[in-house]
Amino acid sequence: MASDPTSSRSYDLVLLGATGFTGGLTAEYLARHAPADLRWALAGRNAEKLAAVRDRLAGIDPALADLPLVAADSSDEDSLAELAASTKVVVTTVGPYLTHGEPLVAACAAAGTDYVDLTGEPEFVDRMYAAHHATARSTGARIVHACGFDSIPHDLGVYFAVQQLAPVDGPLTVRGVVRASGTASGGTFHSAMTQFSRARQMRAAMAERRRVEKATGDRPEGRSARAVSGKPHRDPVTGYWLLPLPTLDPFVVARSGAALPAYGPDFRYSHYAGTKTLRYAAGGAVGVTALAAAAQVRPVRNALLGRIKQGDGPSESRRERSWFTVDVVAETAGRTVHARVSGGDPGYGETAKMLAESGLCLALDDNPPTSGSVTTAAAMGDHLLARLQHAGIRFDVVG
Numbered sequence: 001m002a003s004d005p006t007s008s009r010s011y012d013l014v015l016l017g018a019t020g021f022t023g024g025l026t027a028e029y030l031a032r033h034a035p036a037d038l039r040w041a042l043a044g045r046n047a048e049k050l051a052a053v054r055d056r057l058a059g060i061d062p063a064l065a066d067l068p069l070v071a072a073d074s075s076d077e078d079s080l081a082e083l084a085a086s087t088k089v090v091v092t093t094v095g096p097y098l099t100h101g102e103p104l105v106a107a108c109a110a111a112g113t114d115y116v117d118l119t120g121e122p123e124f125v126d127r128m129y130a131a132h133h134a135t136a137r138s139t140g141a142r143i144v145h146a147c148g149f150d151s152i153p154h155d156l157g158v159y160f161a162v163q164q165l166a167p168v169d170g171p172l173t174v175r176g177v178v179r180a181s182g183t184a185s186g187g188t189f190h191s192a193m194t195q196f197s198r199a200r201q202m203r204a205a206m207a208e209r210r211r212v213e214k215a216t217g218d219r220p221e222g223r224s225a226r227a228v229s230g231k232p233h234r235d236p237v238t239g240y241w242l243l244p245l246p247t248l249d250p251f252v253v254a255r256s257g258a259a260l261p262a263y264g265p266d267f268r269y270s271h272y273a274g275t276k277t278l279r280y281a282a283g284g285a286v287g288v289t290a291l292a293a294a295a296q297v298r299p300v301r302n303a304l305l306g307r308i309k310q311g312d313g314p315s316e317s318r319r320e321r322s323w324f325t326v327d328v329v330a331e332t333a334g335r336t337v338h339a340r341v342s343g344g345d346p347g348y349g350e351t352a353k354m355l356a357e358s359g360l361c362l363a364l365d366d367n368p369p370t371s372g373s374v375t376t377a378a379a380m381g382d383h384l385l386a387r388l389q390h391a392g393i394r395f396d397v398v399g
Contacts (some may be wrong), residue, residue: 005112005140006088012363013040014070014083016104017093019049022118022148025352026093027053031060033391034360041068043083043090045076074100077107084111091116091359098124098198105132105143112139114362118355120150122248123198126205129373130212137372144379147358148351151252152376153326153341153393154178156385158253158269159260159377160395161330161339168264172332175230176253177238177274178245180324180346223265225257230270237329237338237399240274247271256377259370264332274327319345327398338398350393357387 015030017023027042034040044050050069058065072083074094084090084107094100097119108115109132119125125145136143146152154176162168213219227250235242250271257267324346328339343350358376361367365383376384389395 004088009085009087011039011041011068011087013038013089013091013359014043014087015040015091015093015359016043016072016074016083018042018053019044019046020093022348022352022355023093024053024056025348026091026356027057028060029352029356030360031057031064033356035364036063038360038363041070041087043070043072045071045073047071074103077103080104080107081111084108084113087113089114089116089359089363091355093118093355095119095121096124097121098127102128102131106135109133109136109139109141109143112141114142114144116144116147116355116359116362118148118150118351119145120148120248122251123202123205125248125251125373126202126209130205130208133212133218133373134216140371142362142371142379143373144358144362144376145373146248146252147355147376149180149324149346149354150247151249152354152358152384152388153324153343153346154249154271154328155252155256155375155377156388157326157328157339157341157395158330159256159381160341160385161328161337162260162263164337164339164397165330165332165335166262168262168332170264170333171266171268172264172330173268173270174253174328174330175235175242175270175272176249177235177240177242177272177327177329178249178324179240179274179327181322220258220261223258223261223267225254225263225267226269227251227254228268228270230272235272235274235329237336238274238327240276240327242272242274245271245273252375256375259375259378260381319349322346322349324350336399340396340398341393342396343393353391353393354388357391358384361387 015023015027018027030040042050042053047069054067054069057067070083072079080103090108090113092104097117098121101124105115105128128143157176158174230244232243250269253269257263257269322345324343326341330337361380361384367380367383370379
């Protein structure tokens with residue numbers, strides 16, 4: 001640790017956004033599961049609300065009655081610079097990230113501070129790569145987006161499946177199939193509606209990222225890895241009807257495939273929602289299409305956003321009944337592995353767990369030497385996989 005330029009900082013980890021719904025769950029997870037000697041703090045702009053969160057955490061662990069509180073505002077660059085300079089890792093739940101996220105990414109990249117978020121917004125991820133990847137590479141910062149249900153079960157699920165096939169010497173085709181029961185929070189709904197309304201901007205951000213990757217040579221030589229749009233069909237391995245799912249997840253998985261030679265010379269990934277019947281698949285497609293169409297009309301979009309407040313979320317009893325599975329089917333050279341990632345409430349309980357363990361992994365574990373904008377599989381790999389398994393998220397080989 002003596003060679004780590006961040007080892008002398010005041011904190012190992014700071015959580016920004018603990019006064020929100022998912023941030024509060026993440027704080028509670030850390031209160032229950034972080035090592036006793038972890039140097040951590042809560043950050044935010046409202047000292048009174050932060051103090052109330054700390055009081056709640058002290059009910060879990062009385063030793064947290066003196067947990068440090070750090071003043072930081074997502075719109076105040078000076079406060080974010082001070083925050084980034086004070087800690088090894090910043091974990092943030094403050095979204096929508098496209099609206100509130102860039103100043104913190106910039107501060108962490110400049111300070112050489114690891115950054116972890118929950119974003120599912122492709123435009124934000126691509127814009128942060130184009131603007132701050134090079135700086136983070138030069139300072140040693142690891143900028144790790146999508147450390148919740150977007151996209152850890154998919155990214156580490158594929159990583160786990162590839163391990164079962166190793167070595168992979170030829171083309172590798174993988175499909176991920178997600179099924180879940182859960183309720184979206186206000187923050188998730190606001191992020192989704194923002195994403196649906198910005199299709200043109202998303203395409204522009206993706207094109208700019210590709211331009212920067214090409215200019216900097218930040219692509220694998222002699223290997224290919226990409227996300228492939230699939231078609232609706234019935235899966236002969238899982239037995240589910242598959243509906244292509246246009247989320248951030250396939251891009252994250254493809255970037256892990258590009259970064260990790262273990263995925264072989266020619267990696268392809270397709271991403272789906274799975275249903276037991278064709279009727280449910282069709283209904284889901286209609287629902288997503290209707291929501292995307294509503295997002296294009298500003299008065300309708302604003303009316304929907306006004307009905308669901310950010311910071312709201314499902315009750316504890318509802319979360320306790322929720323669950324998820326991600327089936328990963330990987331095929332190469334006549335060999336097939338069917339793996340499955342499974343857990344409880346995907347959007348909140350398990351997301352808080354994934355986010356907290358990602359922050360702890362970056363702060364405490366001896367991870368592979370990476371920097372810049374990196375995926376969970378590339379940045380933390382085996383260590384994060386082991387942490388999540390120990391925390392109760394299952395990674396199994398089905399067949």
